[in-house]
Amino acid sequence: MPNDIFQDLFVLELANNHWGKLDRGLKIIDDFARVVAAEGVKASIKLQFRDVDNFIHADYRDAEDIRYIKKTLATQMPWDSLRQLVQAVRNHGMLTMVTPFDEVSVDKCVEFGVDILKIASSDIRDKTLLRKIASAGKPVIASSGGADEHHIDELVEYFTSRDVPFALNHCVSLYPSKDSDLELNQIDYLQARYPGVVVGLSTHECRDWHDSILIAYAKGARTFERHIDIDHEGVPVSAYCTKPEQAEVWFRAFNKAKEMCGGSGAQRREVPAGEREYLDALVRGVYAKRALPAGHKLTEEDVYFTVPLLKGQISTREFEGGEVLKAPVQADGAVQLGAIDAHYVNNPELLRLVPDRGMEGRQGVRKVAVNE
Numbered sequence: 001m002p003n004d005i006f007q008d009l010f011v012l013e014l015a016n017n018h019w020g021k022l023d024r025g026l027k028i029i030d031d032f033a034r035v036v037a038a039e040g041v042k043a044s045i046k047l048q049f050r051d052v053d054n055f056i057h058a059d060y061r062d063a064e065d066i067r068y069i070k071k072t073l074a075t076q077m078p079w080d081s082l083r084q085l086v087q088a089v090r091n092h093g094m095l096t097m098v099t100p101f102d103e104v105s106v107d108k109c110v111e112f113g114v115d116i117l118k119i120a121s122s123d124i125r126d127k128t129l130l131r132k133i134a135s136a137g138k139p140v141i142a143s144s145g146g147a148d149e150h151h152i153d154e155l156v157e158y159f160t161s162r163d164v165p166f167a168l169n170h171c172v173s174l175y176p177s178k179d180s181d182l183e184l185n186q187i188d189y190l191q192a193r194y195p196g197v198v199v200g201l202s203t204h205e206c207r208d209w210h211d212s213i214l215i216a217y218a219k220g221a222r223t224f225e226r227h228i229d230i231d232h233e234g235v236p237v238s239a240y241c242t243k244p245e246q247a248e249v250w251f252r253a254f255n256k257a258k259e260m261c262g263g264s265g266a267q268r269r270e271v272p273a274g275e276r277e278y279l280d281a282l283v284r285g286v287y288a289k290r291a292l293p294a295g296h297k298l299t300e301e302d303v304y305f306t307v308p309l310l311k312g313q314i315s316t317r318e319f320e321g322g323e324v325l326k327a328p329v330q331a332d333g334a335v336q337l338g339a340i341d342a343h344y345v346n347n348p349e350l351l352r353l354v355p356d357r358g359m360e361g362r363q364g365v366r367k368v369a370v371n372e
Contacts, residue, residue, distance in 0.1 A: 003198050005095070006165070009044060012045045012225075012247070018075075026084070037093075038248070044096065044097040045096075046097040049102075051105055052073065061073065097117070106129075109136065124143075130155075140164055141200065142159075145171035166197060170202070187199055191220050198223060200221050202224075209247070210249055210250070220265075228241060228247065229242070283307070291328065292329050295325060298323045300321055313334040318337075326339050
């Protein structure tokens with residue numbers, strides 16, 4: 001499967017499946033699906049899977065003082081409910097995506113037909129889990145928060161050497177993140193270090209849904225992740241979560257960034273006709289200083305350069321000296337491509353460009369007298 005699945009992909013993280021409530025999760029999916037459809041973006045809603053009964057040691061299941069254990073137990077959902085959430089995402093035409101935190105959860109992802117697997121920043125050195133994820137045959141996105149360089153090197157090599165479609169997110173694991181925490185130049189670093197790997201941005205900002213995506217897209221990030229939530233039933237929304245109205249700002253900023261950045265940065269753009277016409281109006285044409293006979297070899301002493309440039313006329317872009325006139329030219333007449341012999345006269349680009357370049361000559365303006 002090609003890496004195209006990651007291109008321009010928004011990953012909407014339904015963290016902890018939001019408090020383990022199926023109805024709340026389904027409403028979040030519905031609310032964000034409307035915004036995704038309205039703004040015309042490519043999106044996935046990402047769930048989190050844990051085999052909770054075996055994920056936490058039996059002796060610590062009542063450990064109220066360990067935040068991760070307490071939250072995991074409080075948000076536990078049965079597999080059938082998680083299957084319903086995955087199907088709801090699929091029914092809205094979005095990609096399905098899951099962060100599996102254990103091996104049983106990877107098997108459930110395969111069973112449910114999940115499109116993409118995510119590796120959390122905390123798990124990029126979990127060799128047992130990585131082996132299981134790689135064996136699933138699914139595209140993988142990993143976040144790099146808090147990782148050392150050699151650990152990221154090992155992660156990238158592990159998946160790319162196995163031909164697993166793979167993307168890598170720059171991520172700062174601070175919840176929430178301030179502008180000064182974002183380190184968006186790391187997008188440049190990751191692209192330079194891992195050519196051919198799609199690089200994205202996973203962010204936990206609390207203040208802005210507009211500016212960072214403009215910068216990230218311009219730097220080459222092509223997948224974007226945020227946590228999502230809704231105001232519903234009085235449940236407080238974490239500062240790092242994105243609400244539907246904030247996602248709308250985020251998506252619109254992306255579409256504006258895409259519009260402003262234009263086409264590929266790997267090749268020269270197609271120059272529009274209007275731009276060429278504007279620039280052609282500023283180019284100087286080649287004119288004869290005096291009447292010159294057929295067979296005359298032109299030098300800079302024979303011509304002068306001035307605007308306007310006329311259709312069919314050679315310009316200072318082409319003139320080299322040494323061109324031979326095939327017909328006489330009047331004093332102050334325009335020297336045209338079809339009336340000279342030079343090494344460039346059969347250049348296909350010039351033959352296509354010159355006849356329509358510049359302006360029409362006005363009546364009475366002197367030109368090469370081809371038939372004299």
